Amino acid sequence: MEKTFIMVKPDGVKRQLIGEIVSRFEKRGFLLTDAKMMTISRETAENHYGEHSDKPFFGELVDFITSGPVFAMIWEGENVVENARTMMGTTNPKDAAPGSIRGDYAVNVGQNIIHGSDSTESAEREIALFF
Numbered sequence: 001m002e003k004t005f006i007m008v009k010p011d012g013v014k015r016q017l018i019g020e021i022v023s024r025f026e027k028r029g030f031l032l033t034d035a036k037m038m039t040i041s042r043e044t045a046e047n048h049y050g051e052h053s054d055k056p057f058f059g060e061l062v063d064f065i066t067s068g069p070v071f072a073m074i075w076e077g078e079n080v081v082e083n084a085r086t087m088m089g090t091t092n093p094k095d096a097a098p099g100s101i102r103g104d105y106a107v108n109v110g111q112n113i114i115h116g117s118d119s120t121e122s123a124e125r126e127i128a129l130f131f
């Protein structure tokens with residue numbers, strides 16, 4: 001069965017949105033197979049966001065994701081990678097549809113509540129990195 005890596009980012013944890021996010025995925029019919037609260041090292045953050053290392057916001061991105069605990073999860077189900085991305089909404093919350101997680105709870109692109117793998121290959125890489 002397909003798996004994806006989902007992470008509630010430090011802003012989502014501080015705003016006490018873990019339960020809301022877990023609930024949405026459960027109600028959609030996906031299965032939570034592993035989860036943990038953790039603080040990410042700079043090394044793991046730089047590895048996770050490696051594709052953005054040449055972007056002007058890279059330093060800010062690493063500072064933010066290591067700034068407090070995150071809630072890392074593995075979810076399983078049919079087409080879970082693509083479905084999770086739809087449930088999350090667009091990267092920039094200003095364009096995210098109401099009803100999506102970012103569309104309902106986030107306001108800025110730097111602090112957008114949640115991460116989800118963008119392909120089955122990324123999911124495999126990210127699950128190995130975090131679990």
Ligand SMILES: Nc1ncnc2c1ncn2[C@@H]1O[C@H](COP(=O)(O)OP(=O)(O)OP(=O)(O)O)[C@@H](O)[C@H]1O
Pocket residue numbers: 057061090091109110111112114115116117118
């Ligand atoms: N212009 C920007 N300024 C600040 N942060 C940004 C910007 N663009 C992207 N980011 C941050 O980098 C993260 C990774 O960007 P990416 O394009 O991979 O989006 P994503 O796949 O939707 O997000 P994520 O990987 O967190 O799920 C975004 O979630 C966002 O927090």
